[in-house]
Amino acid sequence: MKRKILGSAVAAAVAFAPAFTQAATTVSDGAVKLGVLTDMSGTYSDLAGPGTVEATKMAVEDFIAKEKPDFKIEVISADHQNKADISANKAREWFDTQKVDTIVDLVTTSTALAVMKVANEKNRISLVSGAGSTPITNEQCNDTTVHWTYDTYSLPVGTAKAVVKQGGKNWYFITADYAFGHSLEKNTSEVVTKSGGKVLGSVRHPFPGSDFSSFLLSAQASGAQVIGLANAGADTINSIKQAKEFGITPKQSLAGLLMFISDVHSLGLEATAGMYLTTGFYWDYNDETRTWSKRYFEKMKRMPTMVQAGNYSSVYHYLKAVKAAGTDEAKAVMAKMREMPVNDFFAKNGKVRADGRMVHDMYLAQVKKPSESKYPWDYYHIREVIKGEDAFIPLAESKCPLVKK
Amino acid sequence: MDIFGIPIQALMGQLLIGLINGSFYAILSLGLAIIFGLLNIINFAHGALYMMGAFCAWIGLNWLGLNYWVALIAVPVVVGAFGMLIERTMLKHLYKLDHLYGLLLTFGLALIIEGLFRYRFGISGESYPVPELLAGGFNLGFMFLPKYRAWVIAVSLVVCFGSWFIIERTKLGSYLRAGTENPQLLQAFGINVPLMITLTYGFGVALAAFAGVLAAPVLQVNPVMGSNLIIVVFAVVVIGGMGSIMGSIVTGLGLGLIEGLTKVFYPEASAVVIFVIMGIVLLLRPAGLFGRER
Structure with a gap:
């Protein structure tokens, strides 16, 4: 009996020894495992997809090189096909059998909402970078989700305000007929009206569409000065292309409410020159953004979109929080993520709020004319920096129950 | 003057646009109808081949320096030859089997072709400029009609009715039709039926590629442009009557118009209207509007 007690004491001493010398990180299942759940082959695979996976790997490599963590980090990825049920099932599988600690990216709103709910149930973290709708941190917020890159509130704040200021008072919307399009149209209309403009009407097109000429003709007939495109990806691309063909631009101007550099x-600049857009990141903004983006370019042969850059930033911040918390337990890591400011090439003094929103500056960009573009991917003039506090829903207006009022 | 609260000018504009879209439906469904009528193959790869046509035009312009007009001739020939290769190596083994086998094979091919293009070009695709000669447009008073769209209507009407004429009114066409009815008998008359079938498939595929080249300047050239369209085109073929040449042309144009009208009165339904019509037609006339019961 005596020997047994002694033995246990020695074992305990050995087990706790590192705790006295340095605060070792205790991670579950021997490693911090990140699951990149994104659109690998569909409509959004250029703006997120394989590029996001690469950005995540870069964040992990950089973190290991710089912070020398005492825990292992693993990255796996899968295609969520932009479907909520597929994403939720994948998330469950990852949490239950693959020991995934955190899921990153999530490109469509429906997938993001589905996964963040499952993650919260299992006390795991979701770092949303690709999806855009505001309910993620508003009505449907939870305490294990961080929304990183942009949302439908922040997009029109830059673009719509600027366009109204330039004299584009009367607006007409071409809206993708699903949750994201409706949310974007609603948020933009509010900004337009608040800034002294007027909304003349809107037309809703099936998603996805290919021929937009009928809708463009309705927009033309409305006589509005500005046609707001409340859609994304291929729909936006085709709307812009066909607006030019039908002689709508440059008589009426187009405002792309969600446009990515991809x-x-x-x-091409010929079709997009002069358009305003709001973005969370531009590769050519300063030396820091250029350095990182050129490294990314080496690997992907494309410049990063805001989603891909934002994803790097969110993963790096998360890993720093794990190290600081000394554990990968979700609540403890979330507390550290909220506590520490985000300072990297993507955000300066960014802050994760109680509702999960990462508040950072956004940029109002104007697309260059072909003659102004001097080198490959030289596409934007940054016209204005929108301060974080103006870019996102003020906490006072938040409907998130986590926000104490 | 208004019709149901819509100014007649706006309505005219929308109808014209419907006709333009109808032209694409007509060319594509014509190719499908020819292939089905003569080969009994439900060619699910049609959309992918249309996409291939558009991409080949883009590749021709950007890598080889071939302009639009060269592409309009060369691309259908190249893609048509690719189609014949598919027919010779794969499809010919399936003629005696149920339609489903051909459908599954071509569906698989479509996914592979699409995947390859997606891998190489990404999903956002590439932009193809409108040829200089057809840039700009006419002001019709009620709308601005881009010259290119006017060209699309004209050339597709010529191609569609040309094909109809060849098949229904010439000797060559009569061989083709005879080949579908009774290939053994036709072979007995000394006609090389297998070669004729290969050429027919090649022609159907060439039509798809031709539509792809026509579409390249108006739509973003991307790997999924075909799969977005193919389901609608199948509905057009079903409504027109599987295998009916004239049926596919007339239905293609007609449904383009109906879709155009829906976009005016209730845009949200414009993606479904064709399928609603398909449902009704199948209930009332299972062989389609122009099809014959077999």
Whole structure:
């Protein structure tokens, strides 16, 4: 009996020894495992997809090189096919059998909402970068979700305000007929009206569409100065292309409410010159963004979109929080993520709020004319920096129950 | 003057646009109808081949420096030859089996072709410029009609009715039709039926590629442009009557118009209207509007 007690004491001493020398990180299942759940082959695979997976790997490599963590980090990825049921099932599988600690990216709103709910149930974290609707941190917020890159509130704040200021008072919307399009149209209409503009009407097109000429003709007939495109991806690309064909631009101007640099790249500057857009990141903004983006370019042969850059930033911040918390337990890590400011090439003094929103500056960009573009991917003039506190829903207006009022 | 609260000018504009879209439906469904009528193959790869046509035009312009007009001739020939290769190596083994086998094979091919293009070009695709000669447009008073769209209507009408004429009114066409009715008998007359079938499939595929080249300047050239369209085109063929040449042309144009009208009165339904019509037609006339019961 005596020997047994002694033995246990020695074992305990050995087990706790590191705790006295340095605060070792205790991670569940021997590693911090990140699951990148994204659109690998569908409509959004250029703006997120394989690029997001690469950005996540870069974040992990950089973190290991710089912070020398005492825990292992693993990355796996899967295609969520933009379907809520597929994403929720994958998330469950990852949490239950693959020991995934955190899921990152999630490109469509429906997938994000489905996964963040499952993750919360299992006390795991979701880092949403690709999806855009505001309910993620508003009505449907939870305490294990962080929404990183942009949302439908922040997009029109830059674009719509700027366009109204330039004299584009009368608006007409071409809206994708699903949750995201409706949310974007609603948020933009509010900004337009608040800034002294007027909304003349809107037309809703089936998603996805290919021929937009009928809708463009309705927009033309409305006589509005500005046609707001409350859609995304291929729909936006085709709307812009066909507006030019039908002689709508430059008589009426177009406002792309969600445009990524991948869209501009694929359309070319000829078709997009002069358009305003709001973005959370531009690769050519300063030396820091250029350095990182060129490294990314080496691997992917494309410049990163805001979603891909934002994803890197969110993963790096998360890993720092794990190290600081000394554990990968979700609540403890979330507390650290909220406590520590985000300072990297993507965000300066970014802050994760109680509702899960990562508040950072957004940029109002204007697409360059072909003659102004001096080198590949030289696409934007940054016209204005929108301060974080103006870019996102003020906490006072939040409907998130986690926000104490 | 208004019709149901819509100014007649706006209505005219929308009808014209419907006709333009109908032209694409007509060319594509014509190719499908020819292939089904003569080969009994439900060619699910049609959309992918249409997409291939558009991409080949883009590749021709950007990699080889071939302009639009060259592409309009060369691309259907190249893609048509690719189609014949498919027919010779794969499809010919399936003629004696149920339609389903052909459908599954071509569906698989469509996924492979699409996947390859997606892998190489990404999902956002590439932009193809409108040829200089057809840039700009006419002001019709009620709308601005881009010259290119006017060209699309004209050339597709010529191609569609040309094909109809060849098949229904010439000697060559009579061989083709005879080949579908009774290939053994036709072979007995000394006609090389297998070669004729290969060429027919090649022609159907070439039509798809031709539509792809026509579409390249108006739509973003991307790997899923075919799969977005193919389901609608199948509905057109079913409504027109599987295998009916004239049926596919007339229905293609007609449904383009109906879709155009729906976009005016209730845009949210414009993606479904064709399928509603398909449902009704199948209930009332299972062989389609122009099809014959077999």
